[in-house]
Structure formats: structure tokens, C-alpha cells
Amino acid sequence: MRDLVLRILVIIVILAAGDVHASDKSDRQYLHLKEGRTALNNKDYERAVSELSVFMESPNLLADYALLWRAKAYDGLAEMEKALNDLSQIQKEHLNSPVLKNALQYEIKIETKSHPERALILIEKYLKDNPDDYLLRLTYAKMLGDQGREKDSLREFMSIYLNGGQGSTEAAKYIDTGSLSPSAVLTRAKNLIGKFRYKDAENELRANISRAPQSLNAQYIENIAMALFKQKNYKEAAGYFNKLGMSYYEARSLFRAGMYEEFHKKIAALDPNSSQKAAELTLIRGLYYRRSGDTARALSIFNSLQGNQFVAEEALWHTGWTYFLTGRYNDSYNIFNSLYTKYNTSKYLYWMARALESNKEDPSALYRQLTAGDDFYAFLSYYKTGSRPTLIPQPDLKITKDRDELKRLAFLLELNIEDAIKTESLYIARHAKSYPANVMMQAAVMLNEASMYRHSILLAANLSYSAKTHWLLYPYGHKAVVDEAARRFSINPLLILSVIREESRFQEDAYSPAGAIGLMQLMPQTAQKYSGAVDERIDNDSDIFNVRKNILLGGYYVSQLVKEMRCVPAAIASYNAGEHVVYKWLEASHYKAIDEFIEDIPYDETEKYVKRVLKTYFQYAREANPDGEAVNFAFECQMM
Secondary structure, X not given: XXXXXXXXXXXXXXXXXXXXXXXXXXXXXXXXXXXXXXXXHOOOHHHHHHHHHHHOOOOOOOHHHHHHHHHHHHHHXXXXXXXXXXXXXXXXXXXXXXXXXXXXXXXXHHHHHHOHHHHHHHHHHHHHHOOOOHHHHHHHHHHHHHOOOHXXXXXXXXXXXXXXXXXXXXXXXXXXXXXXXXXXXXXXXXXXXXXXXXXHHHHHHHHHHHHOOHHHHHHHHHHHHHHHHHOOOHHHHHHHHHHHOOHHHHHHHHXXXXXXHHHHHHHHOOOOOOOXXXXXXXXXXXXHHHXXXXXXXXXXXXXXXXXXXXXXXXXXXXXXXXXXXXXXXXXXXXXXXXXXXXXXXHHHHHHXXXXXXXXXXXXXXXXXXXXXXXXXXHHHHHHHHOOOOOOOOOOOOOOOOOXXXXXXXXXXXXXXXXXXXXXXXXXXXXXXXXXXXXXXXXHHHHHHHOOOHHHHHHHHXXXXXXXXXXXXXXXXOOHHHHHHHHHHHOOOHHHHHHHHHHHHOOOOOOEOOOOOEOOOOEOHHHHHHHHHHHOOOOOOHXXXXXXXXXXXXXXXXXXXXXXXXXXXXXXXXXXXXXXHHHHXXXXXXXXXXXXXXXXXXXXXXXXXXXXXXXXXXXXXXXXOOOOHHHHHHHHOOOOO
């Protein structure tokens, strides 16, 4: 009964799909494609061949997918020549197909089993165009060995191992890693650092530095230092940088390690006009003094840098900012005004308004000017004025499906063939410049409606901003689970959505170099910590990718941060940098208002993250109900 209902629904959709080839309107044609794919998944290869062959009897828009899947079915039946014929047909007749690369890979797989010599030629041709496919390169290396080409095989295994990425662990089984030259060890370590494998790089460099020649010794030390720095082992990193005379990185390491006396000695010897790095370090020194309460020394440094070719704008900003924080509002206004006149950015305009307000003057005209925008400072200005943001009503997003690309995607969506939908939508996104804007818009709408939010955002990001693209760029994704988390943990659902969007852009399988997992980029220890409170069992890291578990755990964590911090921006900062760090910032500086805290966050990455999340919350509020409560929720804080 269920199959019958599905068939009826698909037939209705296909008949309503618009102007397609007459033969495509056959009631069953696209059902044959679906059933053929289902049979292939179930390893019912004979039925898969039968259904897909019937599908291809009439002209259609998805013959490339059908050929690929039928080739796999033929392979399952050990009918290799027929499989190769289908793959060859894709390469001859569908040169712009999203599955062309898949066809090449599958052809290699088949030929590897039956004609290794031919497969080698195909692999070499493929790797020439796709040199970074190290998993296929691993297969290639093994095949070379089977063919008696030991020298070539060893060369490929060595290339894979030195790359330090996919397949490198397997490649290590085929080479004598202990006999690598010091130069090769260094190459691998640099690649490991580039792939965020800092500890592995450090260990391998330390194990081999004693046998490195004098000509490579400095490079070994430098990369050990970089690996230590990336692991936040700043004190030890500083020692290594000192050996090399790398003053910039040594000073940064000393500062991060809290070794301020040594930091100041190092900076005092630098000429800020000699290089960008020297100027940046001098600016950091000024920031240190300002945060430590030595305003006079800080201002002296900032003033000395205002004519600097590298950091003049930043120095002038910090001068004005120091004036503002110390109550010299007229002086700060004049500097912010000068910056705004020259650079025309909303940040300077906002702090002009705040300087007027703090000086008991009327800032309303400047706030009104800011609310004409849609960035973080516009959001702050709505809060300051107590006004409501403009509602962006949901537009009528009609889909005409008047292009073959849209019809292809529509059929795949209605047939719910998920991997093919991803292949098709990514292909469209990557070739965005070759499609008219209306095609991109319609494809984005279709993907949004199919809950493929990440792909929809990718497409919409290529379009000019409008009310239509707004709703695509800021989707209310996974609404049922988000609303459940908000209800259970008494947290605004728009804040959960904002964190999801900025952490992963709705990529459900997102995985960061630091090990953060899923939509809300949860660290495994955080997920385990709160699993009991949320009543969601986490048996292993893969469980954290589950959409429901990830959102509930992340939503609970956000809610706890908001309750502990009693302040949304501080909670967002804690989500990024850790609550203990944020508590220290708040306790050390005694900010009078939350906007001061946000602007003065010491970690540049965290400051930008907080502003991005709040801007995104603002955009979601403009879709929902941008009333005073929605705005106040974001900024009403009990400051320490």
C-alpha cells in the first residue's frame, strides 16, 4: 500500500513538473529510475538493470545517473563489458554531467579487477587532473607493486606518506619510515602542521632533529616552535623562537604565555616603522598597558603609531577607544568622526553616537542613520533607540522549472535520492557563474524546501541580496528539533539557529580540525558532559553527528551559558572561547555596558564570532517578529 501511494504521488508531481519532453510525462518513467536505484541499494542487480533499462527506453533528463547506476548493477552481475559500455557512454555523451568524475572512478575500479594494465593508464590520466586524490593514489601504488614496478610503487607510497593526509597511515606499512632522510621528515612535518596534526609533527621532528644536518637544523627548530605555538604551549615555543632570533613569534608567544616583562623587553628593541609585524607588536604592547590601567603609556604608544604606514588606522581607533573608556567623550567623538569621514564604516559611526550619548548629547540622528543598514551595529542601534527592526515578510517564491537543470533537480528531490541531490546541487553551486540568477534562485528555493539548507545557502550566496535571498540565507532549519530544544531549555530558538548557522552553515557532518562535531560544533567532552541532563545517550563520537542529539545538546549548553552569564553576548563569547576565560575578561575590565564588552573582547576571533552570531540573530528576528522583546533579549545584561 505504501509503495502504491508513493507511486501515485510521484506520478502527480511529474505530471505537474512543467514543460518537459513529451516522453518524460510517462506515468511510470521516473518511478523506474527510483525503483532501479532502490534495487541497486538492495543488491538486487537484475531488477536494477531491468528498471533502469526501461527508464532509458525513452528520452529523459537523468540518463547520466541511470547509466552510472546501471553500470554498478552490471558490475554486481559480473557483466563487466556492459558496465564499461555504460560508463563510456557517460564520458562521450554527458561531458558536463555532475557524475562524470564518478564514472571515471568507477571505470578504474572495474578495470582494476579485470584489466590492471588498462586501469593503470586510466589512473595515471585521472591523477593528472586530480593529483590530490590520495586514496586513489594509494590504490595506484599497490597496483604498481603488483605489476612488479617496485621503484614506482615505493615512490607513490612515499608521496602519500609525506603528504600526511588520507591514506598516509596505510602507506606507512609499505615503506621504511625509520630510514627517511631528514629532509623528507621535515617535508612530512610541514604537511602535518598544514593539516592541523600539530602533536604528530612535533613528535616526528623531535625524534629526528639529532640526525638533521646543520643546514636543516633551523627549519626543524622553527617547525617545532610552530607546532608548540599551535598547541598553545607558548612558553616552550618562545624558547625555540628565541634560538632562531624570530622576534615577532617569540614576542607573540611570550604575550600569550603571560610573560609580560619578557614581552616588553623584546618589543622595546623593535622599530615599528621597519615592518608590519613590528608595528603590530608595538600596538599589542599599547593594548596591554591600556588593559592594565596604564592609560598614559598606552596613549603614548597609540599616538606614536598614528603616522605609521602599517597600523595608522588601528592606532587612531585605539586612541579614540581609550578616550571613550576613560570618559573623554569629546576627544573620542572627534577621533571616531575622523575615522568615519575617511573610512565610512558603521563601527565608527556607532561609537560617534555612543560618545554623544555618554556626553549627554542627542545621538538619535546617528542611530537612525545606522538602522538603515543591516549589520551588527544596526542591531545595536535598534536596541539603543528602543525601536523595532523592519519585518522581512516571507516572499512568494514561485518555481517555474523552466530549465533542464531545474527539472533534473526537481525530479531527484521528488524521488528523494539524497546522494544524487547533493551531487546535483553542489555541481550547480560550483558552476554558479554559468547560470542565470533566476536559475540559481529557483534551485536554492527547491533545496530549501527539501531541508537541504547548506546547499541552499551556498546557492543563495551567489545572488544579489533581496527579501527572497534573505529567507534562503537565514533558513529556519530543523524547526521541530530547534523548537523542542528552545521549549525544554527555556532559550530563544533564534539564538540556537544563529549558533548553528555560524558554526556549521547547517552542515550536518561538519567536523573541525579541533574535533568539534556536527551542526553546533560540539566537542565530544561537552556532549558527554550534558548527555545526562538532556537525556540523550552518547555512545561514541559518531552519535554527536545525529541532528536531534546535536541540537538538543548544543541548545542545552547555550541555555546554561546564558543562565550562568546572565548575558547573551557573554554566553556567545563563552561558547567560542570558554566561560572561564570570559569571566576573567569581565572581572578585569568592569565594562559599563555590553557593547563595550563586545568591542573590547581580547581575542580577535571571539570578537568577530560574537558579532557574527548577533548579526545572524538580528536577521532571524527580522523574519519572525522583530519586537522589542526580541531585541532586548540579545543585549540586556547584568554586567559585573
